[in-house]
Structure formats: C-alpha cells, structure tokens
Amino acid sequence: MDYTRINAKTWDRWSSDNWIWTVPVTHETYVSALKGEWEVLLTPTVNVPKEWFGDLTDKKVLGLASGGGHQGPVLTAAGADVTIMDLSDAQLATEKMVAEREGYAINLVKADMTQRFPFADDSFDLIFHPVSNCYVADIAHVWRECFRVLKPGGRLLAGFTNPDLYLFNDADSVADIRVVNKLPYDSLANLDKPSQKKRVAEEGYQFSHTMERQIGDQLKAGFLLKDFYEDFTTDDSYTLSHYFPLFFASLAVKPADPHNI
Numbered sequence: 001m002d003y004t005r006i007n008a009k010t011w012d013r014w015s016s017d018n019w020i021w022t023v024p025v026t027h028e029t030y031v032s033a034l035k036g037e038w039e040v041l042l043t044p045t046v047n048v049p050k051e052w053f054g055d056l057t058d059k060k061v062l063g064l065a066s067g068g069g070h071q072g073p074v075l076t077a078a079g080a081d082v083t084i085m086d087l088s089d090a091q092l093a094t095e096k097m098v099a100e101r102e103g104y105a106i107n108l109v110k111a112d113m114t115q116r117f118p119f120a121d122d123s124f125d126l127i128f129h130p131v132s133n134c135y136v137a138d139i140a141h142v143w144r145e146c147f148r149v150l151k152p153g154g155r156l157l158a159g160f161t162n163p164d165l166y167l168f169n170d171a172d173s174v175a176d177i178r179v180v181n182k183l184p185y186d187s188l189a190n191l192d193k194p195s196q197k198k199r200v201a202e203e204g205y206q207f208s209h210t211m212e213r214q215i216g217d218q219l220k221a222g223f224l225l226k227d228f229y230e231d232f233t234t235d236d237s238y239t240l241s242h243y244f245p246l247f248f249a250s251l252a253v254k255p256a257d258p259h260n261i
C-alpha cells in the first residue's frame with residue numbers, strides 16, 4: 001500500500017482514539033464564530049493573526065489536509081465558502097458531522113496532496129494548510145499545486161514542524177533526550193531497522209524537510225513570503241518545547257501579476 005494511504009489509516013486510528021487533532025470544535029465555538037469571535041490554529045498553540053486572512057466574506061477557502069472539524073466550521077462561520085481536502089475518511093466524516101450538526105454546506109474532498117489536486121487553476125482565494133506536510137515526502141509538489149489552484153493575489157497560510165524536532169528521541173524527560181536521527185528525517189529510509197518499523201507503526205510515515213524545502217520551495221513555486229512566526233508550543237506533552245520553537249507558520253502570497261512583482 002502507498003505510504004500516504006497508510007498515513008490516512010493512521011489518522012483514522014487517531015480519530016477513533018479521540019486524539020486532540022481529531023476532536024472537532026464545539027457548538028459554542030461555532031456560535032461564537034458566527035458572532036465574529038473566532039481564532040484558528042495552523043500550529044498547536046499560537047492563534048493565526050487575523051490580518052493573515054483579510055475579509056473572508058464569500059471568499060473561496062481550501063482547507064488543505066485540514067479535516068477533523070477544526071478550521072472548516074470556524075472559517076465557514078466567518079463567511080467563507082470552504083472546501084476541505086483530506087485523505088482520512090475519519091477526518092472527513094468528522095467534518096461532515098459538524099456541518100450537519102450546525103446546518104451549513106461544506107465541500108468535502110477526499111484526495112491525496114502528493115497527487116495533482118482535484119481543482120482547476122485559480123480556484124481559491126486562500127489556502128489554509130495546518131501542520132501536515134510532515135506526512136509527505138515531496139513538499140515542492142504541494143507548494144506548486146497550491147500556487148496553481150490559488151487565484152492571482154491569493155494567500156497561502158501554512159504551518160509546519162521545526163525539522164530539528166526530528167533529531168531527537170521522543171523523551172519523557174530532559175535527562176532522557178538523545179540525538180537519534182540524521183536530518184532530514186525520512187521514515188521511508190532504514191525501514192529494516194526495528195526502531196524505525198516501530199515508529200512508523202505508531203506515527204505513520206513522516207519526513208522532517210529542511211527549511212530550504214519549506215521556505216525556499218514556496219518561493220521557487222512563485223510565492224512571495226509576507227510573514228512568519230514561531231510556536232514554542234507551551235505544552236508539557238512536548239518535552240523539547242521548553243528549549244526551542246517546535247513549529248513554524250508562514251504567510252505567502254501568489255503575486256497578482258507574476259511578471260511584475
């Protein structure tokens with residue numbers, strides 16, 4: 001089976017285990033968003049600055065690898081016409097459950113971001129892409145597809161993991177932290193090692209990517225970088241979060257006229 005299908009099954013399992021990134025927003029959160037009080041996350045703990053969105057009224061928004069009923073309901077309540085693309089049946093089912101519970105229409109698309117996205121060129125005003133490109137090997141492809149399906153002037157909001165996180169073991173205390181992987185981490189490599197097999201069975205196939213791939217390849221795809229922040233993820237479940245930021249978020253724009261920037 002393709003590694004991305006195995007990752008989708010991993011997300012289905014995490015959904016039945018009610019892992020935090022699979023638990024949807026509450027009715028109260030949706031109602032607050034209808035009143036204009038809302039926040040969304042690209043990374044675990046820092047709210048995305050509101051100016052990154054601009055006015056969302058009637059804007060076509062793609063939630064890329066964004067199933068699970070987190071951003072879809074909130075951005076819909078904020079006025080956007082939202083499409084959620086994800087590869088996990090369970091994450092899409094949760095998105096559908098929230099839409100039915102709250103009584104709004106949403107476009108749900110099961111698709112693999114390692115393939116051509118199933119949308120025409122210039123389809124969206126904004127792409128919201130929370131931390132998820134750690135599940136795909138070739139992110140240059142993802143940035144190029146984002147560029148293609150965004151309208152000129154469209155925005156790409158992306159969250160991603162600090163690659164340095166993959167250097168270390170998953171330690172419960174600082175005293176147990178060890179350097180265990182060479183970067184960039186690629187779980188398709190060294191699959192013959194028992195430790196690697198165990199990690200893949202638990203967390204799916206993951207890839208650390210370099211900053212050159214994360215930022216340089218957005219620029220090579222044609223985007224202009226507009227803003228950037230770090231998320232220290234002040235959450236005790238991440239031992240390393242007390243030492244360096246574990247996640248990053250970027251705002252990039254597809255130039256309105258690529259020949260005149």
Ligand SMILES: C[S@@+](CC[C@H](N)C(=O)[O-])C[C@H]1O[C@@H](n2cnc3c(N)ncnc32)[C@H](O)[C@@H]1O
Nearest residue numbers: 011065066067068070086087088112113132135
């Ligand atoms: C961390 S979750 C992000 C969604 C969540 N709404 C959030 O707020 O964080 C990562 C998502 O990426 C999806 N995913 C992983 N690999 C994918 C792929 N190749 N194509 C599309 N979606 C993928 C997973 O199914 C999962 O829903």
